Amino acid sequence: MKAGDPIVFVVDDDRSMREALVDLIASVGLSVQAFNCAQEFLACRKDDAPACLVLDVRLPGPSGLDLQRELLHSETPIPIIFITGHGDIPMSVRAIKDGALEFLAKPFRDQDLLDAIQHALELDRAARSDRAIVAGLRHRYDSLTKREREVMALIVSGLLNKQIAAELGSSEVTIKIHRAHVMRKMKAESVVQLVHMAEKIGVPTKAHW
Amino acid sequence: MIHGISERHLVSALWEAERLEFIVRSQGLYGFTHDRVQEAAYSLIPASERAEAHLRIGRLLKAHTLPQKLEEAVFEIVSQYNQGASLITSREEREEVAELNLLAGKRAKTSTAYASALKYFVSGATLLGEDAWERNHELAFALEFHRAECEFLTNRAAAAEERLRMLLLSRRAVNTVELAAVTCLRVDLYMTLNRSERAVDIGLDYLRYLGVDWSPHPTEEEVRREYNRIWTNMGNRTTEQLIDLPLMSDPAWLGTMDVLTKLVPVAGHTDARLNSLVVCRMVNLTLEHGSSDGSVFAYVSVALLAAPNLGNYTDGFRFGQLGYELIEKRGLKRFQARTYTIFASHVMPWDALHQAQAEIARVSQMTTMEQLAASIAHEVNQPLAAVVTSGDACLHWLAATPPNLGKARRAVERMVRDGNRASDVLKRVRALLRKAPLVKSPVNVNKVIQEALALVVGELRKQGVEFSTESDLNLPPVIADFVQLQQVLLNLVMNAIESMAANTNRSKELHIQSRLDDNAQRSAVLVAVSDSGVGLTATEMEQVFEAFYSTKPEGMGMGLWICRSIIEAHGGQLTAWANDAGGATFQFVLPSSTEAGA
Numbered sequence: 079m080k081a082g083d084p085i086v087f088v089v090d091d092d093r094s095m096r097e098a099l100v101d102l103i104a105s106v107g108l109s110v111q112a113f114n115c116a117q118e119f120l121a122c123r124k125d126d127a128p129a130c131l132v133l134d135v136r137l138p139g140p141s142g143l144d145l146q147r148e149l150l151h152s153e154t155p156i157p158i159i160f161i162t163g164h165g166d167i168p169m170s171v172r173a174i175k176d177g178a179l180e181f182l183a184k185p186f187r188d189q190d191l192l193d194a195i196q197h198a199l200e201l202d203r204a205a206r207s208d209r210a211i212v213a214g215l216r217h218r219y220d221s222l223t224k225r226e227r228e229v230m231a232l233i234v235s236g237l238l239n240k241q242i243a244a245e246l247g248s249s250e251v252t253i254k255i256h257r258a259h260v261m262r263k264m265k266a267e268s269v270v271q272l273v274h275m276a277e278k279i280g281v282p283t284k285a286h287w
Numbered sequence: 288m289i290h291g292i293s294e295r296h297l298v299s300a301l302w303e304a305e306r307l308e309f310i311v312r313s314q315g316l317y318g319f320t321h322d323r324v325q326e327a328a329y330s331l332i333p334a335s336e337r338a339e340a341h342l343r344i345g346r347l348l349k350a351h352t353l354p355q356k357l358e359e360a361v362f363e364i365v366s367q368y369n370q371g372a373s374l375i376t377s378r379e380e381r382e383e384v385a386e387l388n389l390l391a392g393k394r395a396k397t398s399t400a401y402a403s404a405l406k407y408f409v410s411g412a413t414l415l416g417e418d419a420w421e422r423n424h425e426l427a428f429a430l431e432f433h434r435a436e437c438e439f440l441t442n443r444a445a446a447a448e449e450r451l452r453m454l455l456l457s458r459r460a461v462n463t464v465e466l467a468a469v470t471c472l473r474v475d476l477y478m479t480l481n482r483s484e485r486a487v488d489i490g491l492d493y494l495r496y497l498g499v500d501w502s503p504h505p506t507e508e509e510v511r512r513e514y515n516r517i518w519t520n521m522g523n524r525t526t527e528q529l530i531d532l533p534l535m536s537d538p539a540w541l542g543t544m545d546v547l548t549k550l551v552p553v554a555g556h557t558d559a560r561l562n563s564l565v566v567c568r569m570v571n572l573t574l575e576h577g578s579s580d581g582s583v584f585a586y587v588s589v590a591l592l593a594a595p596n597l598g599n600y601t602d603g604f605r606f607g608q609l610g611y612e613l614i615e616k617r618g619l620k621r622f623q624a625r626t627y628t629i630f631a632s633h634v635m636p637w638d639a640l641h642q643a644q645a646e647i648a649r650v651s652q653m654t655t656m657e658q659l660a661a662s663i664a665h666e667v668n669q670p671l672a673a674v675v676t677s678g679d680a681c682l683h684w685l686a687a688t689p690p691n692l693g694k695a696r697r698a699v700e701r702m703v704r705d706g707n708r709a710s711d712v713l714k715r716v717r718a719l720l721r722k723a724p725l726v727k728s729p730v731n732v733n734k735v736i737q738e739a740l741a742l743v744v745g746e747l748r749k750q751g752v753e754f755s756t757e758s759d760l761n762l763p764p765v766i767a768d769f770v771q772l773q774q775v776l777l778n779l780v781m782n783a784i785e786s787m788a789a790n791t792n793r794s795k796e797l798h799i800q801s802r803l804d805d806n807a808q809r810s811a812v813l814v815a816v817s818d819s820g821v822g823l824t825a826t827e828m829e830q831v832f833e834a835f836y837s838t839k840p841e842g843m844g845m846g847l848w849i850c851r852s853i854i855e856a857h858g859g860q861l862t863a864w865a866n867d868a869g870g871a872t873f874q875f876v877l878p879s880s881t882e883a884g885a
Contacts, residue, residue: 094673094705101698102676105683163665163672184672188679 082127084199088112089119089142090134090161095184099132106192116145124154128206130179130198132191135162135169143169146176155205157198161186215279218264226263227281229256233269234276342371349387358390365391369410378416382423385411389430396437405437420459428454428465432472439476448476466493467542474549483556490550497543505560513567517589520574526605530612535577544572544581551588555770570606578613586610667713670705677701727857729764729880730772732801732812739776740799743784747797750784754797762801762812763879767857775850775861779816779873782846786820786871793819793869804876811859815874822865831863850875 086103088110090096096112103110113119115137131149135142146158159180160173170181179201180194222230225246232242239257243250266272275281332340345367352360368375368384375381388411395404411430419427431454439447451469454460460469470493477486487503494501501509521529535541547569554562569585587610681698684691736756740747747754765772780797787795796819804813823831832851847861854861859877866872 092669092673094670094701094708095676097701098673098676098680098698098705101694101701102680102683105680105687105694163668184668185675186672188676188683 082125083109084128084203085109085111085125086195086199087119087129087131087156088133089114089116089131089137089145091115091137092134095134102188102191103132103195108195116140116142116148119145120148126206128199128203130157130159130195130202132159132161132195135160135173143173143176146173146178150176157201157205159191159194159198161191212278215264215275219279219281221263222260226256226260229253230260230264230272230276231282233257233260234273234281338371338374340371341367342374345371345384358394361387361391361394365407365410372410372414375414381414381416382419382426385414385419385430386426387411388414389426389433392430392433392437396433401437401440405434405441408434408437424459424461428459428461431459432465432468436472439472439479444476444480448473451476463497463539464542466496467539467546470546471549474546474553478553483553486553487550487557487561490546490553493543493546501561501564503561504558505564507560510560510563510567513564513571517567517570517574520571526609529574529578529609530616532573533577535573535579535582537576540572540576541579544569544579547572548581548584551584559769583610583613586613667709670708673705674702674709677705727766727768730767730769731764732762732772732814732877733758733760735769735772735776736799736801736814739773739780743777743780746781746784750788750795752784752787752795752797754799757798757800757802759802762803763810765812765857765877766880767877768853771853772857775853775875776814776816778846778850782873783816783818783820783871786822787818788820790820795819796870803879810879811876812879813874813876815872817866817870817872819866819868819870821871822869823863823871824865828863828865832861847873 086108088096088099088103090099090112091114096114100110100112111122113122116139119131133142133145137145140148142160146160149155149158155177158173158178159182160170160178161182161184162169163184173181179198180190182190182194219227219230228246229242232245237245239250239253242248242257243253246253260266261272264272264275266275345364348360348364348367352364357364365384365387368387372384375384388407392404392407392411395401395407408430412427412434415423415427415430431450435447435450435454438444438450451473454469455466460466470489473489474486477483477489484503491501491503535544547565550565551562551569554565566585566588569581570589573579573582573585586606590606590610677698681695681702684695684698736758740754740756776799780799783797784795787797796817798815798817800813800815800817802813804811831847851861854875854877857877859875861873861875863871863873
């Protein structure tokens with residue numbers, strides 16, 4: 079397995095099911111790593127690679143739903159496919175509401191699980207590159223001075239230099255210089271691009287009135 | 288042979304077929320070389336002539352089978368006859384073939400092939416004309432009765448009951464023996480349908496036919512009178528001498544004992560006094576007409592009755608001993624399992640504990656059915672889901688180019704393992720798949736303790752356990768099913784004994800306490816069973832109550848789970864903890880009746 083290759087994690091306390099899942103996932107050429115309980119999974123170090131989690135609802139200790147809650151608020155959320163021995167509808171609704179990708183009752187069709195895994199890995203790959211982009215943008219944004227950030231907020235709100243100067247009690251020339259710095263440091267080629275970047279990292283904008 | 292030609296002619300007639308290897312000749316017999324050849328030969332016989340051929344074969348087989356070999360060959364003979372049955376016209380031959388069908392059906396029934404047995408009984412009955420009931424009553428009745436029994440055994444209870452009812456209504460069950468057989472089957476049938484009141488009525492109807500008119504709810508006085516009659520009947524004889532009573536031989540009395548034996552557990556659900564009355568009558572019939580299988584069961588049941596209810600422990604135990612010895616010495620083993628289960632104390636060998644557990648499971652089944660179903664479903668579904676997933680994985684490995692046979696094989700090995708695991712779960716729960724209703728009434732827990740101890744006192748002594756009780760004699764009653772509570776206590780005591788089995792340096796002590804629960808908000812009664820055994824770890828304290836949890840290799844892991852379910856069904860709580868001085872305490876708290884009634 080190369081670094082960066084996708085990996086599927088399995089958490090199921092039933093040995094038979096765990097072994098079968100590992101084998102099924104391996105049989106389509108995917109890397110897979112299995113755990114007995116939620117704690118074991120959390121304790122394991124994960125490589126920086128697209129991943130998804132096939133998770134049994136009923137586990138000893140913290141349940142699958144507890145683990146889902148915990149991962150939801152972590153820095154590296156991971157797409158979750160739930161599997162369960164009980165076709166419990168309220169439970170599946172709760173899991174899906176909390177962002178689970180799929181809720182499969184055992185026994186499931188192998189294709190349903192494998193499709194869900196492929197879909198989950200795609201989503202995670204996209205989410206990861208998105209997170210990388212956002213991290214880069216945030217890094218650039220952090221390099222701006224306090225004044226430049228104020229100017230940027232007003233640019234992306236659609237204000238002209240003159241209006242920004244009035245807003246900040248400064249001269250138009252000074253604003254022009256700040257604006258050039260913002261565009262350079264943020265590596266934005268146009269105001270439209272800057273607006274997109276601001277949206278991604280959540281720069282506050284000033285409402286029009 | 289079928290064509291009635293001589294051997295010499297046969298050999299020359301079949302020479303060509305033998306040469307072409309359609310048939311082979313071995314030890315003077317011809318056989319087809321292959322099933323397909325036989326099928327082809329069969330299809331050459333015109334359909335219209337096949338029935339006739341079958342009939343001819345049936346007759347020849349019958350004629351050439353020695354009477355002592357008949358039972359062995361009966362399936363073959365009957366199968367041929369039945370395919371040609373429509374062509375049999377003579378009444379004598381039709382009855383003869385019906386008789387063969389009866390024999391085949393009985394044999395099939397013995398080997399539990401109930402569906403096939405049913406077919407034989409139906410074929411037999413169809414062969415008989417209406418006049419058979421007068422001409423050959425025994426045959427007609429037997430076919431009809433066995434047919435009903437097989438219908439019942441193949442889940443056609445309604446059809447079975449209709450048939451049995453008609454046997455009675457049309458007065459076709461003409462004597463005591465036949466009436467007893469029909470009654471026993473109907474009692475079973477209604478118990479399976481969970482209608483114990485109806486089952487009691489059916490049993491009492493039979494007794495009324497014999498001139499015994501009992502109410503389904505007899506008075507204390509009636510029971511006392513029947514019980515005292517035992518001692519009158521005993522005269523100067525000791526219980527030990529009763530082992531040598533002659534065996535009961537009159538089929539009518541045997542039939543009656545069978546009906547009464549059926550009635551005992553049924554009455555156990557509907558009316559405790561009726562239950563006692565039946566047991567006492569069974570002992571009296573034994574004293575008057577001789578020992579039978581039912582006597583064994585009656586003795587141990589009357590022991591239970593005599594000891595705690597009537598305060599006669601010594602005689603109670605002697606009767607119990609008598610029941611045990613009758614099984615051993617006189618070979619009256621029909622109700623052996625039931626007898627051992629009931630008389631758990633002196634006679635119950637250690638491994639019969641599992642029977643007692645199965646009994647607990649049976650009684651508590653009503654209250655815990657839902658939980659149990661969910662639990663079993665999960666336990667079975669888990670390995671089955673794994674089988675499906677491994678199967679899918681296996682298909683992937685096989686579809687690879689080149690196929691990965693090593694991986695495929697390992698997947699199949701897992702499938703075999705997990706399939707067996709699912710099957711094991713089902714084996715473990717099979718004992719629980721019977722029914723019994725819950726009967727609640729005011730119960731004095733001290734009496735429950737007393738009776739449970741009476742049941743295990745022999746075992747306690749045998750194991751060298753010192754036991755003591757500390758009972759608050761002014762406890763209010765609890766509303767409960769007496770039998771279930773007793774079984775909970777019995778189970779707790781048995782567990783305690785087992786946990787102390789390995790005590791070598793430490794003494795084996797069992798203490799049972801009953802008192803008002805002074806911690807509870809409402810009025811409640813508390814019973815605690817403490818032992819000096821291996822104790823419990825912190826994790827075990829909760830796990831022991833889980834279904835299928837067991838520390839014993841042979842344990843079902845259902846005992847404590849069922850106990851807790853029973854106590855919870857009574858609105859109480861069952862908890863466990865480790866004692867400071869070693870050993871464990873299991874305690875249950877039940878709301879008292881003043882509270883439960885409020």
